Amino acid sequence: MTLRASCRNWLARHPRLQRSARFLKRHRRRITGTVVFVAHLLGALTSVRAIMETRTSQGAIAWAISLNTMPYVAVPAYWVFGRSDFNGYITARRTERESLKPFWRNFDSTLRERSLVPEPGNSGTTVVERLAKLPATSGNHAELLIDGEQTFPSILEGIARAEHYILFQFYIIRDDPTGREIRDALIQRAQAGVRCLVLYDEFGSKPPDDYLAPLRDAGVRIFPFNTTQGDANRFQINFRNHRKIVVVDGLEAWVGGLNLGDEYKGLDPEVGYWRDTHIRVEGPVVQTVQVSFAEDWYWAAREVLEGLNWDPQPAKNGADMRMLCLPSGPVDPLETCTLFFLHAINTAEHRLWIASPYFVPDAQFISALQLAALRGVDVRILIPDESDNGLVDLSCWSYLPELHAAGIEVYRYEKGFMHHKVTVIDDRYCTIGTANFDNRSFRLNFEVTMGVEDESFTGEVIRMLETDFSHSRKVVPGEFGEKSAWFRFWSRVARLTAPVQ
Structure with a gap:
């Protein structure tokens, strides 16, 4: 029996569907015309929004052309990939920063009392500080960490030193030997009474339940960044949280290019040797790193982080490096x-x-x-x-x-x-x-x-x-x-x- 004959027999057993099929056949041209008209109308209206909101002229031109010529594909693609506004995060950040004001005023005055700010008059420093909305600081120490061979042992040693809290954020967290080694280290500190907070990007990685469950059972609080929360962001997958941050007790921090997984140690045979760089820092710059984490935590968990260390201390080894932390993202008023x-x-x-x-x-x-x-x-x-x-x-x-x-x-x-x-x-x-x-x-x-x-x-x-x-x-x-x-x-x-x- 041919496919067409099978379809006819199936329709014969379903009279309602048979009537619907006849209706569609009879009004095929009218329905097709309506669909085409609606698609191009939506494309035209969406292209207006793209022109008004896309940050670059190249992007605006590309979206406007595709939305008007290929609306069937471009309209859904724009609402998933093309938007340049992240609804709700600006309000969340404002709330979080408002909650930090008392700590921040004390932090700023203490920096000056302890001479932990660079000498005034450097216009380049002023520009970057205004961009970061965070101060440049002196009295810092930085350690260069080359590849996973140096980075992961350094992070594990830092986790083991934690006495009060660990702030832990990665774009990718793998359920593999490297990921499980870090997980077990966090579980050990959580069981010792250390407060452990973990963030990951849900598009960068999706750790399975059997990876996350032991963390939660030990008292580790873990959340995806959750860019899609809120009705206006439901289909939004364009904004990713690509940050990799570890902060221990507000005294030391790690930032850099490595995610959490075997390939970042060069252990994935398909990838081979992995060349990457991280940095470990001590000093007052650490508090500026934890500002970034606190803002992301408030968005993901809807919770103001209290009990963090906002007392800036110079690096223990007496180093006096000038440093600045620059968080950036799609909600910034400037690029x-x-x-x-x-x-x-x-x-x-x-x-x-x-x-x-x-x-x-x-x-x-x-x-x-x-x-x-x-x-x-x-x-x-x-x-x-x-x-x-x-x-x-x-x-x-x-x-x-x-x-x-x-x-x-x-x-x-x-x-x-x-x-x-x-x-x-x-x-x-x-x-x-x-x-x-x-x-x-x-x-x-x-x-x-x-x-x-x-x-x-x-x-x-x-x-x-x-x-x-x-x-x-x-x-x-x-x-x-x-x-x-x-x-x-x-x-x-x-x-x-x-x-x-």
């Missing part, structure tokens, strides 16, 4: 992450090295990098040779002619997958954090970046990147032009998707 890195590029005088696994800059960054190179700055870009995102890798190739035209050097890391997010500006300033050099980190993700102004520490970072360059292939000018015409075409097509990558 905090964008402006921060543009400022860094524009202030570079002789060295600007950028390491990023996802290098998809927009026009303003290309121009700023070209101007830096034309000023005589040694501009180098370090990216992975084997990317885990084919679209990003294709896009990245299309930027090479513009970079090479200004004398910018591009290196492709060949030893394994390079995932760290590090910049060096001259010989005294560097950043380590979670932000990639792409639209998602600049405008859509919640990120955190640590800025360190110290010649000795920056020297360590420079030597680390020099080792990375020695494991990299320098891309030859004209290499993109030698690719096939189809490769160059698809590279340009991939670049058009940069606003939504």
